[in-house]
Amino acid sequence: MNVYDDLDFFKRLIKGIAEEFGPNCEVAIHDLKAGYEHSIIAIENGHVTGRKVGDVASRIAMETIHSNLQHKDHYSYSTRTNDGRILKSTTICIPDENGKAKALLCINYDITQLMVSNKIIEDFVSIKEVERSDESDVTIPTDVNQLLKDLIEESYQLIGKPVAVMTKEDKMKAIKYLESKGALLIKRSGDKISKFYDISKYSLYSYLNNNED
Structure with missing residues (x-):
């Protein structure tokens, strides 16, 4: 045929x-x-x-x-x-x-144009790695209370043990982490952090200043 x-x-x-x-x-x-x-x-x-x-x-x-x-x-x-x-x-x-x-x-x-567009999109959505002290993803909070809650959770994960068995050094490390992240700038954060780590506010600020109880 x-x-x-x-x-x-x-x-x-x-x-x-x-x-x-x-x-x-x-x-x-x-x-x-x-x-x-x-x-x-x-x-x-x-x-x-x-x-x-x-x-x-x-x-x-x-x-x-x-x-x-x-x-x-x-x-x-x-x-x-x-x-x-x-x-x-x-x-x-x-x-x-x-x-x-x-x-x-x-x-x-x-x-050809699709490949060019794809390269533009890849360049636009690429994210530079930021050196961080922990390996968790950065979450965008819906409000300041959520932000404080996330930071406290990060500090808790940093220590990696229940609060009940944390030593003074463990809690001091967690508090220092929170300070480095700006958590203490949040209004009434000291009360919530102290309650979470079962310490007094005096101890909280003492830890921040590396003083003894």
């Missing part, structure tokens, strides 16, 4: 694909018996590669023509245009009644 017998169907097929994916998507049909130099018999969005009906095939198409492969499809491989734009390409063999490839359906999608 000659590939031209199905040409009307192929034209409707590639037009449907091109319409679905837009002007950056070139879709072509290659007649493998027409030879490498003039294999394109139908094409949509030829501006992507600058080709038209009667023009040359891609390297993959040429290899298929040369090797006379019965069936070897190629999916999502990278190609380039003469002016350096990057394409995502797929080549699908269309068999004849004997199972040999009589034609190729080739899709070339120009992803």
Whole structure:
């Protein structure tokens, strides 16, 4: 069966694909018996590669023509245009009644701008690592009470043992951590911190000054 017998169907097929994916998507049909130099018999969005009906095939198409492969499809491989734009390409063999490839359906999608946009997005959302004394994530609180609660929890995790068995040195370390994070700047934080660590406010400020009880 000659590939031209199905040409009307192929034209409707590639037009449907091109319409679905837009002007950056070139879709072509290659007649493998027409030879490498003039294999394109139908094409949509030829501006992507600058080709038209009667023009040359891609390297993959040429290899298929040369090797006379019965069936070897190629999916999502990278190609380039003469002016350096990057394409995502797929080549699908269309068999004849004997199972040999009589034609190729080739899709070339120009992803150059998408790659540029992707790089811009990656640069924008990248986060620099900040050296911290603990390994917990920084949580954005909904109010100042939540902030103090989170800081106290961080100080507790820093010590890593129940308050009931913490030594004076443990509690002093926790209080120093809270001070370094600015927790004592929060109104009435001293009362809440003292209550959590089961110490008096006098002991709290004594710890901050490295004095004995």
